[in-house]
Amino acid sequence: MRTTRTSRRQFGTGILQLLGASLLAGCDQLSQSDxxxxxxxxxxxxxxxxQTAILPRRALAPEFAExxxxxxxxxxxxxxxxxxxxxxxxxGGFADYRLEVDGLVTxxxxxxxxxxxxxxxRTQITRHDxxxxxxxIAKWKGARVAALLDHVAIVPGARYxxxxxxxxxxxxxxxxxESLDLDDARHEQTILAYEMNDRPLPVTNGAPxxxxxxxxxxxxxxxxxxxxxxxxxxxxxxxGRGGYWEDRGYEWxxxx
Amino acid sequence: MSGTGVGxxxxxxxHALPTRLSHWLAALCVLVLVMSGLQIFNAHPALYWGDRxxxxxxxxxxxxxxxxxxxxxxxxxxGGRAFDTTGILGASRDGGEVVERGFPSWSTLPGEQWxxxxxxxxxxxxxxxxxxxxxxxxxxxxxxxxxxxxxxxARDLRGIPHSIADHLxxxxxxxxxxxxxxxxxxxxxxxxLFILAPLIVAxxxxxxxxxxxxxxxLPAMFGGxxxxxxxHFAACFAFVAFAGGHLFMVxxxxxxxxxxxxxxxxxxxxxxxxxxxxxxx
Numbered sequence: 144m145r146t147t148r149t150s151r152r153q154f155g156t157g158i159l160q161l162l163g164a165s166l167l168a169g170c171d172q173l174s175q176s177d178x179x180x181x182x183x184x185x186x187x188x189x190x191x192x193x194q195t196a197i198l199p200r201r202a203l204a205p206e207f208a209e210x211x212x213x214x215x216x217x218x219x220x221x222x223x224x225x226x227x228x229x230x231x232x233x234x235g236g237f238a239d240y241r242l243e244v245d246g247l248v249t250x251x252x253x254x255x256x257x258x259x260x261x262x263x264x265r266t267q268i269t270r271h272d273x274x275x276x277x278x279x280i281a282k283w284k285g286a287r288v289a290a291l292l293d294h295v296a297i298v299p300g301a302r303y304x305x306x307x308x309x310x311x312x313x314x315x316x317x318x319x320x321e322s323l324d325l326d327d328a329r330h331e332q333t334i335l336a337y338e339m340n341d342r343p344l345p346v347t348n349g350a351p352x353x354x355x356x357x358x359x360x361x362x363x364x365x366x367x368x369x370x371x372x373x374x375x376x377x378x379x380x381x382x383g384r385g386g387y388w389e390d391r392g393y394e395w396x397x398x399x
Numbered sequence: 400m401s402g403t404g405v406g407x408x409x410x411x412x413x414h415a416l417p418t419r420l421s422h423w424l425a426a427l428c429v430l431v432l433v434m435s436g437l438q439i440f441n442a443h444p445a446l447y448w449g450d451r452x453x454x455x456x457x458x459x460x461x462x463x464x465x466x467x468x469x470x471x472x473x474x475x476x477x478g479g480r481a482f483d484t485t486g487i488l489g490a491s492r493d494g495g496e497v498v499e500r501g502f503p504s505w506s507t508l509p510g511e512q513w514x515x516x517x518x519x520x521x522x523x524x525x526x527x528x529x530x531x532x533x534x535x536x537x538x539x540x541x542x543x544x545x546x547x548x549x550x551x552x553a554r555d556l557r558g559i560p561h562s563i564a565d566h567l568x569x570x571x572x573x574x575x576x577x578x579x580x581x582x583x584x585x586x587x588x589x590x591x592l593f594i595l596a597p598l599i600v601a602x603x604x605x606x607x608x609x610x611x612x613x614x615x616x617l618p619a620m621f622g623g624x625x626x627x628x629x630x631h632f633a634a635c636f637a638f639v640a641f642a643g644g645h646l647f648m649v650x651x652x653x654x655x656x657x658x659x660x661x662x663x664x665x666x667x668x669x670x671x672x673x674x675x676x677x678x679x680x
Contacts, residue, residue, distance in 0.1 A: 170431070174509040174516045186523035198613040205615040213451050270450055270624065272608050274514065276443035277452040278624050358612045392515030398609030399522065 180392075191396040204332055204357035207268045212340065213279040216271070218347035221319065224310040224367055237351040242335075246305070246373035249296035256337065256351055262286035262294065265334050273361040274393065282341065283355050285334030291371070292328065301373045304328040305380060306354055309367040312387070321365040322377055322385040322395070323356060332357040335368060360397035362388045411578045413666035415544070421535035422661055428528035429638055431520055434508035436635055437501070438517030444489075444501030446632055450623030458629065463490040463499035471497045525603060532596055539592075548580060549589055555582035571652050574668055584648075587641065595637055602631035 173179040224230070232240050237256055245251040252258075266284040288304065308319040327333060335352045337344055344350045349366025356363045363386070377383060382390035389395045414422075444461040445452065459477050466472040466485070473489025475482045486492065491503035493511070504510040508520055539545045562582045565571070572581055580588070604610045605618040605627035621627040649657045660666035 166430075170434075170508050170520075171510050174513070174520075180516075180519065183519040183523040186519070186526050189526055190522060194607075194609045198609055202612040204608060204612040205618075207450070211450065213453060215454065217454075270608075272606070272624065273443070274518070276439065276628060277445075278450060280451055358609045360608060388515075392519070394518070394522075399604075399607035 187394045187396055190394075190399055194396075194398050200326060201331065202358070204269055207270065207280050209268065209282070211280050212268060212282060216279050216281045216339065216348060217273075217277070218345075219273060219275075219361065221310040221312055221366065222347045224346075225314065226309055226311070229309040229367065233346060233350065240351050242352065242368065243370040244291065244295045244373075245370070247298045247301040247375060248373050249298060250294070252295050259286045259291075259335060259352065260337060263290040265332065266338075267332055267334075267355075267357070269332070269355070269357045271361050271364070274388075274397065281339050283334065283336040284338035284341075285336035285352070285355060287331070288323075288333045288335060288354075289329040289331075291335065292325075292373070295373075297325075297373050300375050301325070302375050303373070303377055303385070305372040305374055305377070306365040306368050307370040307372065308365050309369045317381065317387060317390075319365060319367070319387045320381060321354065321363055321387070322374075322380075323363070327356055327359070330356075330358070358398060362386070362393060363397050409668045410665045411668060412664050413578060413660045414664045416664070417535060417538045418544070419661055419664060421531050421538075424531045425528065425535075428524045428531065429642065431508060431524040432528060433635055433639060434506060435517045435520035435524070436632075438507040438509065438512075439514060439521060440632065441501035441507060441512060442514045442517075446629040447625040448622060448629060449625055450618070452625050461489040461501040471499065473497075473500075525600075529600055532592075536592065545589075549585050549592075551582055551585050555585060558582055569651060571648075577652075578666060578668060587644070591638075591641055595634060595641070599631060599634040599638065602627045602634060606631065 240256055241253040242255075242259060243251075243253055263286070264284055265287050266282065268280060268282045270278050270280045272278050292304070303322045303324055305320060305322045308321075311318045323333070332355065334355045336349075336355050337352055339345065339348055344353060349368070352368045353366040354364045354368060374380070377385040381387070384390050385395040386393075443452070445457040446459045447453070447457055457476065459475070461484075462474050462476070463471050464474045471485075471490045472483060473485040473487065473491060475484040475488045485497065487503055488501065489499070490497050491500050492498075493500060493504045500512070507517070509516050539549070559582050566583060571577070601617065602621060605621060606624055611618050611624065618624045618627050621630050656667050
């Protein structure tokens with residue numbers, strides 16, 4: 144009796160170890176397969192649907208006191224664009240910088256920084272949550288994207304706002320871009336920031352203009368914004384997933 | 400619970416179908432969530448308190464450093480004190496070489512550093528975990544499973560010191576007493592269902608910038624977003640500790656009988672053991 148139990152136990156343990164090992168190897172295999180990625184992807188739609196349904200559309204991200212700001216606000220991703228066009232503009236203090244706004248708009252525009260500063264603005268002290276896990280708090284001032292969209296008068300049928308940037312994360316690689324739906328683009332706290340902590344936006348953090356989308360993760364907040372395009376679909380841009388990191392497997396809806 | 404005589408031993412129907420289904424689904428979810436969670440943690444292997452992650456103010460940090468021989472060593476910093484944890488934390492073998500890595504590749508999903516895929520696994524199985532848990536709790540509360548089998552009786556509470564002593568001596572209920580949960584078991588299951596699971600979900604949601612906009616009190620309840628992240632991590636290891644204890648108890652009280660009862664529902668009671676004196680009587 145005792146021996147049968149022991150050998151049964153050893154057999155059982157062996158089976159469990161085998162199961163464990165094949166599970167680990169299996170999960171790595173599964174990560175590589177397209178259909179698994181597609182199934183796991185369903186969670187993004189569920190999350191977005193649930194958050195859109197439950198959360199008030201106009202809810203504001205928490206804002207903080209001056210004293211709660213981070214001593215140093217990290218620069219992540221590109222921190223010094225190497226593109227010659229960008230460097231020439233930076234050397235001139237962005238005096239020759241023009242923000243292009245076009246696509247599905249009635250009045251395409253080319254705006255200088257002074258023009259952008261003349262748009263209705265908002266100042267907010269908010270927490271930046273990176274997809275990697277860290278958080279930092281800073282004070283941002285910028286033009287409301289809603290005001291910019293009104294300025295160029297988007298046409299009916301427009302659905303997304305695409306932010307195209309100067310920088311490529313790797314030498315000669317794809318340039319950074321991001322996109323928002325109109326709800327998030329028109330949100331009260333969605334701004335094109337030109338000031339951080341009461342000073343002109345530093346190059347590390349995206350000079351001359353960076354996007355702030357306070358209810359989503361950091362990678363949505365494109366730095367070094369060069370051009371804004373209003374579109375009705377995202378398929379034709381990049382790999383068609385709506386952003387640089389989205390094209391590399393991250394969620395387009397980055398609310399969690 | 401109904402009993403039926405089968406030859407020399409007796410079988411009792413110990414686990415209802417919803418219990419068995421949700422148990423195995425939860426087990427799968429916890430395994431995937433822990434491993435993909437460690438993958439996500441590895442993207443920034445440090446924990447903080449408050450709303451910010453100020454450099455130099457980490458409570459716990461895993462990092463790599465240079466070993467005296469020029470190689471890479473793994474360092475775990477806890478409250479400013481550094482420990483050499485080469486091979487497991489901070490730096491471990493990935494492929495052939497020792498490289499900088501929070502948790503080792505055998506503990507993460509996927510094994511290689513791949514945050515985007517780790518998030519997909521994590522968020523998908525988080526939904527499954529929540530829906531499964533909610534369905535089980537609704538069933539267990541509605542059909543009286545919690546009140547009948549999990550809520551400690553007055554006798555259970557009086558017997559706690561005795562039960563602790565028995566657990567420490569590896570003396571476990573046999574016979575009829577083994578067909579119901581003992582006091583410590585009930586406590587552990589209730590704590591996981593109604594404290595640990597809600598805590599890990601709340602701290603997970605507290606890290607969402609969208610949820611934080613609608614419910615700023617959620618991260619505030621834990622002391623800030625980074626605190627919520629730290630509590631989420633601690634709760635994860637509480638789950639790992641529970642799973643370890645659970646598997647240990649399963650092993651020492653009979654792997655096959657336990658495994659069979661959680662698959663088919665039927666638990667075998669050895670009549671020869673039924674006459675043994677029971678500690679909790």
